[in-house]
Amino acid sequence: MNILQFTGAVEMGLIYSLVALGVFLSFRVLQFPDLTVDGSFPLGAAVTVSLISVGMNPIFATLVAFMAGALAGLTTAILATRFKITDLIAGIITMTALYSINIRVMQGRPNVSIINEETLISQLKTICRPLFDSFALVAVLILLVGGIVLLCYFFLSSHYGLALRATGNNARMARANGIADRRMIHVGLALSNGLVALGGSLFSQESAFGDVNSGIGTLVAGLSGVILGEAFFPSSRLIVHIIACVLGALADRFIITIALNMDGIGLEPTDLNLIRAVILATAIILSNIIKGIKS
Amino acid sequence: MITLNNIHLTFAPNTVREKKALADLSLQINEGDFITVIGSNGAGKSTLLNTISGEYIADAGSILIDEEDVTRLPAQHRAHVVARVFQDPLAGTCGELTISENLALADRRGFRRGLGRALNSKNKGYYKDLLAHLNLGLENRLDTSMSLLSGGQRQAVSLLMATMSPLKILLLDEHTSALDPKTAAFVMDLTQEVITEKKLTALMVTHSLHQALHYGNRTIMLHEGKVIYDISGPEREKMTIEDVMQLFSNKLDDDRLILT
Numbered sequence: 001m002n003i004l005q006f007t008g009a010v011e012m013g014l015i016y017s018l019v020a021l022g023v024f025l026s027f028r029v030l031q032f033p034d035l036t037v038d039g040s041f042p043l044g045a046a047v048t049v050s051l052i053s054v055g056m057n058p059i060f061a062t063l064v065a066f067m068a069g070a071l072a073g074l075t076t077a078i079l080a081t082r083f084k085i086t087d088l089i090a091g092i093i094t095m096t097a098l099y100s101i102n103i104r105v106m107q108g109r110p111n112v113s114i115i116n117e118e119t120l121i122s123q124l125k126t127i128c129r130p131l132f133d134s135f136a137l138v139a140v141l142i143l144l145v146g147g148i149v150l151l152c153y154f155f156l157s158s159h160y161g162l163a164l165r166a167t168g169n170n171a172r173m174a175r176a177n178g179i180a181d182r183r184m185i186h187v188g189l190a191l192s193n194g195l196v197a198l199g200g201s202l203f204s205q206e207s208a209f210g211d212v213n214s215g216i217g218t219l220v221a222g223l224s225g226v227i228l229g230e231a232f233f234p235s236s237r238l239i240v241h242i243i244a245c246v247l248g249a250l251a252d253r254f255i256i257t258i259a260l261n262m263d264g265i266g267l268e269p270t271d272l273n274l275i276r277a278v279i280l281a282t283a284i285i286l287s288n289i290i291k292g293i294k295s
Numbered sequence: 296m297i298t299l300n301n302i303h304l305t306f307a308p309n310t311v312r313e314k315k316a317l318a319d320l321s322l323q324i325n326e327g328d329f330i331t332v333i334g335s336n337g338a339g340k341s342t343l344l345n346t347i348s349g350e351y352i353a354d355a356g357s358i359l360i361d362e363e364d365v366t367r368l369p370a371q372h373r374a375h376v377v378a379r380v381f382q383d384p385l386a387g388t389c390g391e392l393t394i395s396e397n398l399a400l401a402d403r404r405g406f407r408r409g410l411g412r413a414l415n416s417k418n419k420g421y422y423k424d425l426l427a428h429l430n431l432g433l434e435n436r437l438d439t440s441m442s443l444l445s446g447g448q449r450q451a452v453s454l455l456m457a458t459m460s461p462l463k464i465l466l467l468d469e470h471t472s473a474l475d476p477k478t479a480a481f482v483m484d485l486t487q488e489v490i491t492e493k494k495l496t497a498l499m500v501t502h503s504l505h506q507a508l509h510y511g512n513r514t515i516m517l518h519e520g521k522v523i524y525d526i527s528g529p530e531r532e533k534m535t536i537e538d539v540m541q542l543f544s545n546k547l548d549d550d551r552l553i554l555t
Contacts, residue, residue, distance in 0.1 A: 154410075154412075155410070157412060157413055157414070158408075158409065158410045158411060158412060158413055159399070159403055159408035159409055159410070159411060159413045160408045160409060160410055161410075161413070162392070162396055162399060162400055162408075162413045163400065163403075163408050165389070165391070165392060165396075166389050166392065166400050169389040169390065169391045169392065170385075170386070170388070170389045170390070172350075172381075172386060173386060173387055173388065173389060174371075174400075175350070175369070175370040175371045175374070176348070176370060176374060176378075176379045176387070177374055177400055177401055177403070177404045177456075178371050178372075178374030178375060178403070178404045178405055178406075179371055179374075179400075179408070180371045181371065236393075236440050
């Protein structure tokens with residue numbers, strides 16, 4: 001792995017750590033297996049590239065992408081709570097609808113290039129270049145992800161966040177303590193998919209390209225991040241849990257980069273999702289074995 | 296005062312599995328009452344508690360808690376006046392949260408939950424004092440995950456949590472039946488202590504006739520979703536377990552008469 005591949009892996013790992021944090025919120029905190037993410041990631045990308053390509057401010061485009069993702073999460077949550085559709089099916093419904101919606105967002109095109117436009121990433125890179133040279137993007141992303149990690153931590157350790165965690169852990173107890181469990185699922189899934197869409201938005205700005213197919217494998221990548229993080233940093237402390245998601249996403253990305261660049265096994269970039277699937281399966285099997293040894 | 300007027304509740308109505316769980320049940324619970332609830336399986340004891348808590352919504356009738364009509368309110372909107380301890384020791388607490396986080400959750404029952412930090416040195420100190428009263432050594436384990444506690448410890452903490460915030464009624468659903476006899480006695484003594492100390496109004500479902508007569512000031516017996524006996528005062532004082540058994544078997548005889 002050369003230095004370029006290394007920084008590339010760190011950048012992608014940090015962008016996907018937002019996906020891992022989103023998946024952590026739904027799968028772990030709310031214990032709601034939410035498949036919407038495969039649609040909300042490209043939704044974030046589609047909204048961002050569309051708005052930037054018509055000359056909108058990139059910061060504004062990024063914020064709208066977050067809100068679009070939140071709306072997608074809210075849709076799944078309402079399907080599940082209000083209309084009693086099984087969590088997995090509710091997510092699949094929204095995810096499937098989003099595929100078509102994303103193409104509509106990009107005015108009927110399956111992908112849009114913004115190679116000649118200013119993006120949030122390119123702007124920040126320009127600002128940070130004198131300080132960090134070729135690590136400018138890494139530095140920017142570390143600051144951004146660090147900020148989001150802290151926000152997640154403060155949110156989840158607030159009274160409101162505690163109510164959210166209680167809902168996922170024991171909904172009956174939550175209700176008995178006056179917590180509106182359905183509303184917690186609405187808020188939780190909205191935040192989760194907002195984070196994933198933010199990841200999609202940054203992904204599209206980094207690659208200057210929005211693609212409707214970029215969502216396939218999002219959930220698998222995010223979940224790998226969460227599970228790898230738990231395997232490397234087992235702890236009951238919330239802050240460790242959250243940081244472990246980021247480190248897990250980085251580890252996931254490093255394994256992908258190493259696999260793709262390894263001589264002699266002949267993996268192509270199109271094998272990305274095969275690699276992701278193998279990583280997730282291996283991570284789950286290994287963590288089951290570790291649990292088995294412990295118990 | 297809590298008033299239940301002509302409560303009806305049917306599970307799976309108009310199907311072969313239709314079950315009338317509560318049938319025209321009326322009950323008046325006076326302030327300071329500690330009522331023990333007995334009855335055979337399927338008599339409607341747990342359903343009664345779940346209907347008062349809002350986990351089930353009555354098909355007909357009304358429930359008033361101090362003049363507030365809560366009949367149609369779901370559980371989370373009654374939580375400011377209703378507190379519960381469940382039969383399952385795992386049900387009343389969050390296993391994945393720490394002891395202090397669980398207490399912080401219960402501390403906010405009936406209050407708005409904002410974005411302020413749930414735990415700070417001030418309320419942790421308060422929780423430490425509360426836990427010290429249990430004499431279980433939990434005051435030194437504030438940051439321990441709830442899942443590491445035994446069933447009896449969790450039930451004691453559940454009871455503490457239920458009675459932390461203001462309440463109009465405490466609902467105890469066979470909350471000692473999943474514990475070993477020694478732990479059950481400990482939790483029961485703790486229950487009596489907290490009810491006396493805080494002058495609470497409580498409803499306790501139990502299968503133990505000894506508990507039913509030994510604790511509280513009033514005993515009701517449910518049968519087929521109705522209150523069939525309501526005993527208090529001197530009449531209850533004189534009552535023995537044998538007398539209660541007699542009441543049970545009278546009821547069964549009646550059923551047999553109907554069947555034949």
